[in-house]
Structure formats: C-alpha cells, structure tokens
Amino acid sequence: MLRLSKKSEYALMAVKYMALNQNGKCITVKEIAGIYGISFQLLAKLMQKLVKNNIIISQQGTKGGYMLNKQTKDILLADVISAIEENYSLTDCIESEDPEDSCARANCCIIRDPLAKVQQKINRIFAETTIKQIL
Amino acid sequence: MLRLSKKSEYALMAVKYMALNQNGKCITVKEIAGIYGISFQLLAKLMQKLVKNNIIISQQGTKGGYMLNKQTKDILLADVISAIEENYSLTDCIESEDPEDSCARANCCIIRDPLAKVQQKINRIFAETTIKQIL
C-alpha cells in the first residue's frame, strides 16, 4: 500500500516522454502506448485528463497529438498525479470537508490529525519536485 | 492512490490507544475493537503482526492481552506501518531486488529512478515520526 496507481505511472511516463521527445511537434498516444506497452485506450483517457488540467494541449485530426503546455520546470509531480487521482491522501477523511461523511469512526478517531500532518509533508515532496528535475 | 490500508490505520490506532491507556496492565483486542468499532478477528491478526515485529508483547489466557514492548519515543510510524504492509512503496519495482520480476516495462522505464528518490524522502518522513509525537 501507499502505492501510486498504474494510471499515475503511465501519465508520468507520458509527460516525461513528451518532454524528452517533442521538438515542436505533436506526439501521439499511439507512439507512447506502443513504446511502453501501455493500453492505448487507457492512456488516451489519461492524456485527456492532463489536457483538462492544462498540463498538455491536444491537436485533433491527422498530424494531431499532444504537446506540453508548460515548461518542464513549471510542471510539478503533484500536478500530474492530482490530475489523474481524484484525491491522493493517506486516508479517506483527510482533505474531506466533513470527515463524518467518509468515516464512521470520525468522532472517536485518534490518528486523523497526526496523519494530516504527515500528509502535508508528503504533499510538499510532490509539490517540490518538477518534471525538469526527473528528466 | 497513495492510501494507507485500513489495516495500517487500525494498527496505528491500537498502538496509540495502548500508549495512552496501558498503565502497567494488559489491554485486550476486545477492548480496542469495541471502542473503535473494528472487526475483532481482523484487529487480532494485526496485533499478532505487531508482536512479531517486537512492537508489542502478548500475554495469553485470562487477564491476558497486549502491552507495548518499547517506549513511545522508540516506536516509529515506519515500524508500525511496515509491520502491517508487506512492502509500502510507490511502485512494485521500487525496493524489489530484481525490477524485471515485478514489471514487464523495467527495461524501458523512465520513471523508476526518479520515483525511488521520492520514495526515500517519503520513507524519511515515516522514519522521523514517533508514536510519542502523535499522542
């Protein structure tokens, strides 16, 4: 546990691949999926999420594909991961406005606040690492 | 998803509960499970894992139960979590001696090493936090 999903891994690979291989031209899902042996349909939807989060831009049609929308120094690990995972946190209750909704034990829980602090430290790590740093 | 398992949550709650409530006497699984609404059988097996990792000691029979085996300042978050989770890492391949075993993409993967560095930082957080700090 405490594992990144395959989806996040794929998205990260795709972003890094684009950073290394786009030279003013579009890169297709087919190309990335082919090289890394990732399901085409699955990766396609991850790319769409990256578009919605303004990390990449898309060009439809022939000669289409994707390009990074920012410089690699301006794309954070946190950006990519949070674009893919709805919420990434140690527990369900952390980062939910009303803890009672996500946990029946919210009233007697003794680890929520301590884990929330740990969460902040983890968030900091992901927010301090850029794509440029991992090229 | 980067989530802690319920098992780790329960184990953490149990350890903190024992730290706060044991006063030289044993605390039973029944007591902890009852207070927090945790499955008795499930918590029982988590306690057994904590015993095997020398975090707590057990006393069988009537008047039996569990007691912490160390001072709270000497029990790390990392100790408790790694006692419960077989391996907690961002990816399957990190911390496996032979990455090829756990991943078909090991030969072409471009994110393994960067994520391994992130992993080290996360490990540091868990290894720097003691139970005493979260009481």
Next chain:
DNA sequence: TTATATACGACTTAATTAGTCTTATATATA
C-alpha cells in the same frame, strides 16, 4: 472525401483489501 487523430461515457475484468470462519493453544483462578 478519406485517413488519422483525439473525446468520452459505459461497461467488464482483474486484483487487492477487508472481513469472517474455524480450530488450536496458553493461562489465571475458582
């Protein structure tokens, strides 16, 4: 007009996590 690319919701399958059932063993105490 055609080939090629993304967009996206619905669905299925696979894997993992959480929880249960059952039986065995240890021990304080009446």
Next chain:
DNA sequence: TATATATAAGACTAATTAAGTCGTATATAA
C-alpha cells in the same frame, strides 16, 4: 484440575477498487 478467557493462525468469502475494453462521436490535414 476444570473452566472461562485470552491470543495464534490458516483458509476462506465478500466487498471494493483498479485496470482495461468497447463503442461511438468529433475534429482536421491532405
């Protein structure tokens, strides 16, 4: 020494989540 109470532990089932697939729509360069 019998009994009640507690832990020990493997096998199993249920529930949840993650991963992957299918089908159809839309955009665009040539």
